[in-house]
Amino acid sequence: xxxxxxxxxxxxxxxxxxxxxSLLLATTLGGAYLPIGVWKLPLALTIAxxxxxxxxxxxxxxxxxxxxxxxxxxxxxxxxxxxxxxSMTDQTTRQQLPxxxxxxxxxxx
Amino acid sequence: MTEARHDPFHDIxxxxxxxxxxxWVFLASELVFFGGLFVTYGLYxxxxxxxxxxAGAETAIWLGTINTxxxxxxxxxxxxxxxxxxAGHKRHVLIGLALTALLGLTFMGVKGVEYYKDISExxxxxxxxxxxxxxxxxxxxxxxxxxxxxxxxHLSIGLVAVAITLWxxxxxxxxxxxxxxxxxxxxxxxxxDLIWIVLYPLLYLMGRSL
Numbered sequence: 001x002x003x004x005x006x007x008x009x010x011x012x013x014x015x016x017x018x019x020x021x022s023l024l025l026a027t028t029l030g031g032a033y034l035p036i037g038v039w040k041l042p043l044a045l046t047i048a049x050x051x052x053x054x055x056x057x058x059x060x061x062x063x064x065x066x067x068x069x070x071x072x073x074x075x076x077x078x079x080x081x082x083x084x085x086x087s088m089t090d091q092t093t094r095q096q097l098p099x100x101x102x103x104x105x106x107x108x109x
Numbered sequence: 110m111t112e113a114r115h116d117p118f119h120d121i122x123x124x125x126x127x128x129x130x131x132x133w134v135f136l137a138s139e140l141v142f143f144g145g146l147f148v149t150y151g152l153y154x155x156x157x158x159x160x161x162x163x164a165g166a167e168t169a170i171w172l173g174t175i176n177t178x179x180x181x182x183x184x185x186x187x188x189x190x191x192x193x194x195x196a197g198h199k200r201h202v203l204i205g206l207a208l209t210a211l212l213g214l215t216f217m218g219v220k221g222v223e224y225y226k227d228i229s230e231x232x233x234x235x236x237x238x239x240x241x242x243x244x245x246x247x248x249x250x251x252x253x254x255x256x257x258x259x260x261x262x263h264l265s266i267g268l269v270a271v272a273i274t275l276w277x278x279x280x281x282x283x284x285x286x287x288x289x290x291x292x293x294x295x296x297x298x299x300x301x302d303l304i305w306i307v308l309y310p311l312l313y314l315m316g317r318s319l
Contacts, residue, residue, distance in 0.1 A: 007201045010192040018185035025181065029174055032314035044310030051181075051306045059188040060299045066126050069133040076137025080144035087148045091155055 017058050024051050113284035121287050128289035132296050139263075143304055146256050150311055153252070157245025164241045164249035165315030167232055172223040173313035176216050177305065183212035184302040187271075191295040197286050199278065206275040209298065213268045220261060253312050260308060263301050270294055 028047040032040065056062050062073060118124035154161045190205025231238045234251040274294055278285045285291055 005192065005196040007193060007196075007198050010196065010198075010201070011189050014185045014189040014192070017188070018182060021181045021185075022178065025174070025177055028310060028314065029170075032170075032310075032317040033319050035318070040315070041310070044314050045307075048306050048310050052303050055184060055299050055303055055306070059184055059302075060296055065129060065133065069126075069130045072130060072133040072137050076140035079137070079141045080147065083141070083144045083148050084151060088151055088155065091152050 013058075017054055020054055021051055024054075113287040125287075125289040125292075128293050129296075132293045136296060136300050139300060139304075143256075143259070143307075146252065146259070147307070147311075150252050150256075153245060153248045157243070157248065160241065160243040160245035161249045162316030163243055164246040165312070166317060167230070167240055167250075168253060168313050169223050169226055170313050170317065172219055172226070173309060176219050176223075177309045179212050179216045179219065180302050180305050183209045183216070184299055186212065187295050187298045191291050194278075194285055194291040199285075202278055202285065202291065203275065206271055206278065210268060210271045210275060213264060213271065216264065217261065217268070220257065256308050256312065260301070260304055263304070267298050267301050270297065 024047050028044055031043045031047065034040070034043075036043065056073075062070060065073075114121045114124055118127065186205050186208040190202050190209060193199075193201035193205055227233065231240060232250055233239075233254060234247040239247060239250075271294065274290065277283055278291075283290065
């Protein structure tokens with residue numbers, strides 16, 4: 001922020017973001033009761049991402065932060081995405097061995 | 110008022126950049142720390158989808174929603190305090206910080222009521238009369254306690270930091286206008302809010318129906 005911003009202006013800016021966040025909160029709460037089955041989690045997480053985006057972009061001012069600070073923040077997100085995607089890839093694609101597999105080898109050297 | 114610039118920085122702009130970068134690195138490490146809990150949630154949810162829905166419906170959705178609204182509001186008051194600091198409006202910095210501290214305390218109060226309710230309803234892992242008789246349900250509740258507990262620890266640290274900063278700004282103990290301290294404090298507080306924004310749908314919105 002450059003120059004002297006008046007208190008009324010800065011409180012109004014913060015109130016506008018707060019209003020948007022509150023509307024998103026009401027939407028996600030309503031969405032939790034919709035009969036949309038497996039789409040509930042993706043919907044809730046999409047709204048959460050929108051809320052997080054508002055907080056990061058405006059309240060935390062990531063756009064105005066220096067290049068190194070932005071890279072540091074994005075690295076955090078990248079590692080979490082790697083952690084999640086690699087773990088879930090393993091979990092969802094691992095071959096389940098049939099019951100009794102390898103039992104015929106029991107007792108052999 | 111003490112000198113704003115500290116060694117080894119040649120000028121205040123560099124010092125601000127260093128403080129800001131340092132805090133973003135810390136926030137990234139915090140994200141990965143909570144990432145471990147998110148992955149645990151993901152893996153167990155994949156393994157026990159219906160137990161997670163059933164146990165998720167047992168959490169106190171209204172208390173969770175009220176607390177989400179409180180925390181979102183506290184982020185707005187914290188942002189106003191930081192912006193007022195950059196513009197040099199001391200009174201508004203103090204108002205913003207005081208409101209943030211008050212909202213943070215209210216969050217902890219509501220959380221305390223919720224924990225009391227959870228315990229009286231046997232909603233904790235290993236409870237003799239645990240309400241959901243499905244494999245995996247106790248894992249969800251274990252994650253609920255771990256995630257909200259670790260979050261509450263972060264919020265308590267934030268509360269102490271906000272209270273100390275409020276006192277120091279009021280007493281002109283440091284150059285709140287030129288140093289990055291208010292900004293850095295704001296970043297930490299917003300991180301607490303961000304984590305809760307993700308925890309809320311995972312812990313409170315699952316398994317609901319009219």
